[in-house]
Amino acid sequence: MVPIQMVDLKRQYSKIKPQVDAAIQEVLESAAFINGAPVQQFSQELGQYLGTKHVIPCANGTDALQIAMMALGLEPGDEVITPSFTFIATAEVIALLRLKPVFVDIDPKTYCIDPVAIEKAITPKTKAIVPVHLYGHSADMEAIMEVARKHNLYVIEDNAQAIGSDYTTKAGVTKKAGTFGHIGCTSFFPSKNLGCYGDGGALFTDDDALAAKIRMVANHGQSQRYYHDEVGVNSRLDTLQAVVLRIKLQLLDQYIAARRAAAATYDQGFAGIPQIITPYQAPNQVHVFHQYTLQLEGADRNKLQAYLQEKQVPAMIYYPVPAHRQKMFAGMTDLNQHLPVTDSLTGKVISLPIHTEMDPDQLHHIIESVKSFLN
Ligand SMILES: *Cc1c(COP(=O)(O)O)cnc(C)c1O
Numbered sequence: 001m002v003p004i005q006m007v008d009l010k011r012q013y014s015k016i017k018p019q020v021d022a023a024i025q026e027v028l029e030s031a032a033f034i035n036g037a038p039v040q041q042f043s044q045e046l047g048q049y050l051g052t053k054h055v056i057p058c059a060n061g062t063d064a065l066q067i068a069m070m071a072l073g074l075e076p077g078d079e080v081i082t083p084s085f086t087f088i089a090t091a092e093v094i095a096l097l098r099l100k101p102v103f104v105d106i107d108p109k110t111y112c113i114d115p116v117a118i119e120k121a122i123t124p125k126t127k128a129i130v131p132v133h134l135y136g137h138s139a140d141m142e143a144i145m146e147v148a149r150k151h152n153l154y155v156i157e158d159n160a161q162a163i164g165s166d167y168t169t170k171a172g173v174t175k176k177a178g179t180f181g182h183i184g185c186t187s188f189f190p191s192k193n194l195g196c197y198g199d200g201g202a203l204f205t206d207d208d209a210l211a212a213k214i215r216m217v218a219n220h221g222q223s224q225r226y227y228h229d230e231v232g233v234n235s236r237l238d239t240l241q242a243v244v245l246r247i248k249l250q251l252l253d254q255y256i257a258a259r260r261a262a263a264a265t266y267d268q269g270f271a272g273i274p275q276i277i278t279p280y281q282a283p284n285q286v287h288v289f290h291q292y293t294l295q296l297e298g299a300d301r302n303k304l305q306a307y308l309q310e311k312q313v314p315a316m317i318y319y320p321v322p323a324h325r326q327k328m329f330a331g332m333t334d335l336n337q338h339l340p341v342t343d344s345l346t347g348k349v350i351s352l353p354i355h356t357e358m359d360p361d362q363l364h365h366i367i368e369s370v371k372s373f374l375n
Helices: 009-030 037-050 061-071 089-096 115-121 141-151 208-218 239-250 252-270 301-310 340-346 360-374
Strands: 054-058 079-083 100-104 126-129 154-158 166-168 174-176 183-187 201-205 222-224 292-296 349-352
Touching: 009 239, 037 054, 037 201, 037 239, 054 061, 054 208, 061 089, 061 154, 061 183, 061 201, 061 208, 079 089, 089 100, 100 115, 115 141, 126 141, 141 154, 201 208, 239 252, 252 292, 252 360, 301 349, 301 360
Parallel strands: 079 100, 079 126, 126 154, 154 183
Antiparallel strands: 054 201, 166 174, 183 201, 292 349
C-alpha cells in the first residue's frame, strides 16, 4: 500500500508534472515574475468558475482577510462577529487591525457560525460578520445575509476551505461558496483544495467600486503609479504560482469529485458505529471535504490518534484550542467565555486523511483501523 498522508501533493504533482514543469519553465524564461500575464488570466478564469465579477489575487489567505477589512473601511473599535471554531487567521487579522473580535458559537451539525447566535451578538458597534466555511461546507449564507441586511452589516466570507462548494438558495439559485457576501476570501496554501506551490490567496467581489478599493489596498494604497492615497499593503500572487493555479483550476471539479468519493467511502465504512458522527451535509449544499472530520462520542481521542499512528494512519485535530480561548486575544475578549458547541466539539473532533489521490486500499485500511480501535 502507498504510504498514507493527510494530503498527498507528491502523487498529485506526478500526474500533472509535464504541464506544470513546462509552464514554470516558460515563466523562468519570460522573467515576468511579478504581475506576469498568467496572474490576470488566472484571476479571470477563477472569476468565471465562481461566477463572480472580480477576483483580486494576493499573497495568501490571511492577507486576503486583512485587505478585505481594510477595503471596507473598518476602524479601530468596530466589532466583527466571527466563529471561534476556526483557523486562527480569521480572528487574528481582526485583532491586528485593532478591531474587536466577537466570538459566537457554531451550528452543531455544520460546524459553521450559527446565524441565530450572530443576531444575538450584534451591538451598535457591530460592523461586519466573517463566516468561515469550515472543512469544505459552507455556513448558512442565506440566513446570514438576511441578518446582515437587516442590521446593515458587511459580510466577508472566509472561503479558504470551501472553494468550489455549491449552495442552493430557497429560490433554487445555485451559487459558489464565497460569492454571497460583500467580499469572499480564499487561500491557495498548498494543502487547500485549490493549492499552489507556495503561498497565494485571493478576494472576490461583484462590486466594481469595492474591487477598485481592494486593488488599491493590496498595492500600497496606490491609485496611480507613485500616488498613494491611503496606507495599504504589498500583497501579490507570483506569476509562478498563477501558472500552477491555472492548471489546477482546470482540475478542481475532478479534485472535488475525488474528495467526495473518498468521503462517501468513509461514510459507508463508519455507518452504524455508535461512537462516530460522520460529517453532515446540508441538503442544499455540496460539501467539498477539505477535511473529513469525525466527531467521537465516548471514545478516547488521543488514544485513537496514537493507535492510528501505529497503523501508519495520520490523523489531526483541527483545532485543539478554539480562538476565543487563545492567549493572543487576552484583553480583547473574555477568554473564559463559554461557547457550548465550540467548547464541546474542540474535545471531540478528529480529521482523517483526505485528498485527491486516496486509493481504495488506503481507505479500507483507515476504516478498518478506526473500527478495530473502537471494538
Ligand atoms: C488556510 C486558512 C486561512 C489562511 O490562509 P493562508 O493562505 O495560510 O494565509 C484562513 N482561514 C482559514 C479558515 C484557513 O483554513
